[in-house]
Every structure is written in structure tokens, then in C-alpha cells.
Amino acid sequence: MTLDLTFQITSRLLASIGLLSLILTNEFSFLFGFTAVAAVAASFILVLRGMTFNLNRQIWTSVNLTVLAFFIIDLSVFSQSLLTASTHFVVFLMINKLFNLRTPQDHFQLYLISFLQLLAASTYTIDVSFLISFVLYLLTATWALLLHHLTTEKTKFPGPSPPGWSSGLNWPFFMSTNTIAIAALGFSLLLFIFIPRVGLGFFHRSHSSLIRTSGFSNEVDLGDIGSVKKDPTVIMRVQPSRLLPEVEGIYWRGMVYDFYDGRTWRNSFGSGRTVLSEGNGVFNLAYRQYPERAITQEIILEPLDTAVLFGAPHAIQVSGQFSNLRVNAMNSISLPMVPATRIDYILTSVIPSLTRSDTETQTIPSARPPLRPYLQLPEGTDRIQQLAQDILRTAPSADTVLQKITTIEKYLQTHYRYTLDVKPTSSGMPIEDFLFRQKAGFCEHYATAMTLLLRTMGIPARLVTGFLPGEWNEFGRYYIVRQSNAHAWVEVWFERSGWIPFDPTPPAPPDNPNSFFGFLGRSMDSLEWWWNRYVIYFSLHDQISLANEVKEDTMKVRIEFMNRVSGAFDAAWALLSSAFLHPILIMLVVLCGAAALFWGMRHLDLSGGRITSPWRKRLRKAQPHAFYYQMLDLLRAKGYPKPPTFTPQEFLPTIPAAPWPLRPAAAELTGLYYRVRFAGASLSDQEQSRIAELLQTLKSKPAETG
Numbered sequence: 001m002t003l004d005l006t007f008q009i010t011s012r013l014l015a016s017i018g019l020l021s022l023i024l025t026n027e028f029s030f031l032f033g034f035t036a037v038a039a040v041a042a043s044f045i046l047v048l049r050g051m052t053f054n055l056n057r058q059i060w061t062s063v064n065l066t067v068l069a070f071f072i073i074d075l076s077v078f079s080q081s082l083l084t085a086s087t088h089f090v091v092f093l094m095i096n097k098l099f100n101l102r103t104p105q106d107h108f109q110l111y112l113i114s115f116l117q118l119l120a121a122s123t124y125t126i127d128v129s130f131l132i133s134f135v136l137y138l139l140t141a142t143w144a145l146l147l148h149h150l151t152t153e154k155t156k157f158p159g160p161s162p163p164g165w166s167s168g169l170n171w172p173f174f175m176s177t178n179t180i181a182i183a184a185l186g187f188s189l190l191l192f193i194f195i196p197r198v199g200l201g202f203f204h205r206s207h208s209s210l211i212r213t214s215g216f217s218n219e220v221d222l223g224d225i226g227s228v229k230k231d232p233t234v235i236m237r238v239q240p241s242r243l244l245p246e247v248e249g250i251y252w253r254g255m256v257y258d259f260y261d262g263r264t265w266r267n268s269f270g271s272g273r274t275v276l277s278e279g280n281g282v283f284n285l286a287y288r289q290y291p292e293r294a295i296t297q298e299i300i301l302e303p304l305d306t307a308v309l310f311g312a313p314h315a316i317q318v319s320g321q322f323s324n325l326r327v328n329a330m331n332s333i334s335l336p337m338v339p340a341t342r343i344d345y346i347l348t349s350v351i352p353s354l355t356r357s358d359t360e361t362q363t364i365p366s367a368r369p370p371l372r373p374y375l376q377l378p379e380g381t382d383r384i385q386q387l388a389q390d391i392l393r394t395a396p397s398a399d400t401v402l403q404k405i406t407t408i409e410k411y412l413q414t415h416y417r418y419t420l421d422v423k424p425t426s427s428g429m430p431i432e433d434f435l436f437r438q439k440a441g442f443c444e445h446y447a448t449a450m451t452l453l454l455r456t457m458g459i460p461a462r463l464v465t466g467f468l469p470g471e472w473n474e475f476g477r478y479y480i481v482r483q484s485n486a487h488a489w490v491e492v493w494f495e496r497s498g499w500i501p502f503d504p505t506p507p508a509p510p511d512n513p514n515s516f517f518g519f520l521g522r523s524m525d526s527l528e529w530w531w532n533r534y535v536i537y538f539s540l541h542d543q544i545s546l547a548n549e550v551k552e553d554t555m556k557v558r559i560e561f562m563n564r565v566s567g568a569f570d571a572a573w574a575l576l577s578s579a580f581l582h583p584i585l586i587m588l589v590v591l592c593g594a595a596a597l598f599w600g601m602r603h604l605d606l607s608g609g610r611i612t613s614p615w616r617k618r619l620r621k622a623q624p625h626a627f628y629y630q631m632l633d634l635l636r637a638k639g640y641p642k643p644p645t646f647t648p649q650e651f652l653p654t655i656p657a658a659p660w661p662l663r664p665a666a667a668e669l670t671g672l673y674y675r676v677r678f679a680g681a682s683l684s685d686q687e688q689s690r691i692a693e694l695l696q697t698l699k700s701k702p703a704e705t706g
Helices: 003-023 030-048 057-078 081-099 104-123 129-156 171-194 356-360 369-375 383-392 401-415 430-438 443-456 516-534 540-579 583-602 614-622 626-637 648-654 660-677 683-702
Strands: 220-221 235-238 252-259 264-268 273-274 283-284 292-300 314-319 324-327 344-350 459-466 472-473 479-482 486-494 500-501
Touching: 003 030, 003 081, 003 104, 003 129, 003 683, 030 081, 030 273, 057 081, 081 104, 104 129, 235 516, 292 516, 356 401, 383 430, 401 443, 401 500, 430 443, 443 459, 443 486, 459 516, 472 516, 479 516, 500 540, 516 660, 626 660, 648 660, 660 683
Parallel strands: none
Antiparallel strands: 220 264, 235 292, 235 479, 252 459, 273 324, 283 314, 292 344, 314 344, 459 486, 472 479, 486 500
16 A cells, blocks of 8 residues: 555544544434545545545535535524534534545644544543544554655655655554554553643533433422333442442432422422531531441442432531532432532441340330421321231231331331332322232332331331442442432431431342343443543542552552561571581581682782683673774783773873884774674674784784883
8 A cells, every 4th residue: 555545544534533533422413423424435435446526616615605604503593502513613624624635734634623523522521432532543643643744755855755655554654653652642641640630621511411310309209210210321330448238228318308298208408508618629517437337439420410419328528529518407418509510529428227225125216396307297197007007916026116117117028019110090199009009119109108107106207219229340349320220218217326227118139240241231331430530530639649559559569678688688697697507518618718719819810900701701702893802902911901991092092103003003993893893883804804914913013112
């Protein structure tokens, strides 16, 4: 493949990757994407067949004016977004330039257009799909820019091409250019790690498509959660400090409701008090610490249509890039407004647990004013109260408050059927339809029923909505929480333990986590988690933590190395200390020392104060420039040793030029030495003969006398 054809294909490939980055955002219509892809494909076909697409300048001018008019209409009528309208316009510029690539300058303009497409894609999405486009773009752009440089140089200097230019696309060129691209990517990664974080960037999109949820507003109708239980959309990803199976009854808590009118649950406490940051985005919700029961979760929450923050109960601290938080009397946490983008935060919770005295108490908590909202009942609950009494009669041994609660919980789990297909009812009390007629429902029915049954017994209870733990991802060690994991359960008040969760909903049959598609989905989702956690939300706090980890690991390595070295010295010293107790070993050491001294005396040159070495002489003789060392030996014998600190050129003036021509011979030998030693030249037969003559000249002359 010639250089020109390689250049043409690479330019179009770079434009294709820029367009691909836009298509992967799913922000554009099928017609728009299909038209752009068709234009790119047509340009590839033309260049591969050696054809050109020529329209006169008047037609292109008319088309350009038409598209400019469409841009104005698109901005004011259709998209009504400067970003979207500008992106449409940039794509047209790409199509225009694809069919008008006549000079290297045209190709460079196409590169700029493709970069604008990539930049626009980065504002539309922060998903991992952009990583794929970015890496492909970087590799191809490096190759394209090098080809552009070669083509430009060839245009400047017409004539026969230098050797190798005719084969533009070859394996060495491919490897060298992509090595440069990979090096650039590595350098960019270092810059990304060390440059201070200032947020998501100037070009970050200010709006996003929110995921519609149910059950997390101030009011929720009975049955709202059931509408999302079949939706597999990912809501959030949660990485806990320890696995939740180690902790019983942990869910991702969201909203809490205290008032029920027979059809609708309400939060009568509102959004509550405002909590301000205490520095570095840390919000303390409670100042009493419980380290033995604390669990920390790092949560990446997708853009939802609710301002609620989710996490394990009961939250005592939140860390995130928020201006402030809202926390109500039921410890529900929310942001000041609905976030428009994906958010990342860390939540620390205290795991609720029953004290021993609460497990044994038979006294129902008194209905003092703070607990009265959790004993509220709608009108017409006589049948529900009677059902609670009937259930307790079936368990005569239920003496303690906890036993009464678990009896109600188990009764609902075993006497009712879980289903999402609940028939609509015209009754004013849909919970009575669930308890006495249909006897089938989903989590909201079970949780509402248990709350009302407990309240008829005088036990404070409230309804909680949130999510089940979700699917464990073994690759990233986090939980994938989907819309289908939406759930409702009950919190019951105990005098010393506080609010304790209970779940009367029968457990659903587990999915098969070992299926191939489940395995593949989790592996791909772990890549999404990595991209969001360590690229999109890589913060200044992460940079400091990384630096501290590197420092600690380096210190550990140094300490371990020093300990090993110290241990080796101690072992050697112990061995020597014990060895010298044996006369035979002492005799061997003495003999070895005497042999070394004898060898040194044999090779000691008393006149020059130097120790020669047979192996060094053999090594020198085997080298191509061994003749230079022979010259030095001959000059030393004549009384002209080379000082160790002198270079060969500095040594030459110290050699006399008369009465015998020692210096000219030494100078010629030194020049040949430089050629062989430092220029990597090989000696010809003629040069080797000349070296022998020069050495013979130095050897044949008698030593200089006064």
C-alpha cells in the first residue's frame, strides 16, 4: 500500500472514530447517524477505487449556505440546544471535508473536525464507551499526524521518494507509531494522576436524562414500587467496607413514611434540617461513634428523578461534593435539589442491632409524644386489629415484644403469595383486599400490612422504601443495584436499640449468578465501575490517598529489605563465630589467605605499582581495538606511561616527536582507535597491515636516552 493511499485511508479512519464517539452517546436520531455513516462509507469506497468526487465550487457554496441556515433553525426550533445544533453542524463539516480532501491542509482540517466530534462526545456522556473511542482516536491520530508530516515533506521536495516511502503501510511503521501513541497515553495517565482535581470540567454537560423511579417522594401510593420491579436499569453501584452477608437485614435505605391514610403513605416530617459541611465535603449527621458496628459504603448513584441519598441504616456521616444536605427526623437524607448527573459519595452507617434487654422485654414502648406519629392508623382498621389478635393466638408462647413482632412477620411470609400482578381494586382500603381477599401482593403490601398490624398492638412502626442489596460483582467487589431491586420494609421502635428493620416479604428465588451472560455482564459492569470510580470521580482526596499508599508501601519495602539484609549479616556472623571455633576451618582460612597473597606478589609490578591480570590481558587481546593497548605497553616500556586521568588525545602531546617519530605513529594509531572504539568502524585488511607496521615501528626503535 502506497504512502498516499495509507494517508487517505488513515484520515478517513480518524474521522470515522470521531463520528463513532458521537453515535455511542445515543443522543442522536437514527436518521442522523445513518446519513453520517453512509457518507463516511461512500468516501472509503471512492478512495479505495481510486475515484474522486468533484462538484463545482458554486454547488458546494450553496450547500454550505443551506446547512448554515439549517443550523440556525435547528438552534432556535428543533434541538433548541447550542451543543446539539453545533454537533450537527460539525458532522456536516466532516462530510463536506471528506469529499474535498485535495491537499495536506484539507486533511489537517479534517483532523480538527474529528477532534471537535470527540470533544462533543465527552460532553454528552461519561460512560466507559468514551474510553474506547478515546484510545482508538489517540492511536489513529498519532499515525495520521506522522503520515501527514511525511506527505507534507514529500510535497515540499518533489522528485524520487526516499527509500521506504513507497510502502507507507508496513509492520515496522505500524509498531513505531503505535509505540509513540502508547507512550503518549502513559504520559497522559501520569498527568491525570498528578494534576490537582478541580471538578468534572468546563465542558461537562449541565443536563442529563434522569431515570424515573417510584417510592421516593414525600408521598407514595400503595402499589407504586410494583411498577418498577421489572425494570433492570442500574440505579447505583455500592462498594462496602465489608460484605453484607456478614450483616443480617441490611438494605439501601431511602425514604421513610409515618402517615398512612388508607391509600397513600406520607412523610409528615418534610425534608428536615440543613447540615453543612465541616470541611473537605464531610457532613456529620451524628457525633457519637460506633466503630465496632460501622460500615462504610462508596456509592456511585445514577441520575435519578429524586434528591434522596441511599445507604445502609443508620447514617452517621456522608462525604461528597455537595453544598449541603437535608436530614429529617426519620434520618432520611436528601440533597437540596435533584442532581442532573451521576454522583459519587461515601456514607458511613451504624448497623442497627437489638440489645439483650430489648430482646427480653415484654413491655410495649409507651406512646409518648415523639412516638405517636408511628402509631397513627387510618379509619376502619377494626378487621386488621382483629387479625393481629388472631395471629398472636396461634403463638401462645409469644410473650416478649420481639416474639410478637416476629410472629406477625412470619405469618405474612407464610400465609400470603408474592406477585407483581396485583388486580386493581376500587375498595377504599386496598390493604384489606391484600389481607382478606386477594392474599397476594408485593413488598409494599407486606410492609404496609405489618406496619398497621403492629400499630394496632401499640408497637411504633413505620414504612421504609429503598433497595435490596442487589447483585454481587466479584470482579470489582461491589453490589450492582437495579431498579428491579426496589423494596419496602418495616422499621420497629425499641426503647434501647432504636429503630430495627424487619422484612415480612417472602424471599424471592435467587437468580443464577453462574450463567455465562451473568458472568459476562458483571465483568463488563466492573469496567464501568472502574471508569467511573478512578477516572470520572478521581478526586483530590484520591490523589492524597494514592500518594500516602505509595509512601507507606515504599517504606514497607525498605524496612523489609533492611530486615532481610540485617538478618543475612546476623546469620553470616553467627556462622563465622561458630566456624572459628573449629581449628580445621581456621587452617583453611589461613591457607586461602596465603594463596591469595602469593598470587598478588607474582603479579605485582614494583616499578609501576600496578597489579596485572592474565584474564584482563586476554580480554584486551580479544577486543577489536587491542592494538591501542599494545601501543601503550610499548610506550610504557620506552618510559612514556599514559597517566590514568589523560584521554588518548591529551596523552599524545606528552610523547616526544624527535629524535625518533614516536608521536606520529602514536597519533595515527590513536585515530584508528577512535574509529574502531567509538564510531563502530571495522578495520580493513590494509588498515590492519598498517597497524602492524606502526607497532613494529614503535617496537624496533630503541628506548630514548638522554
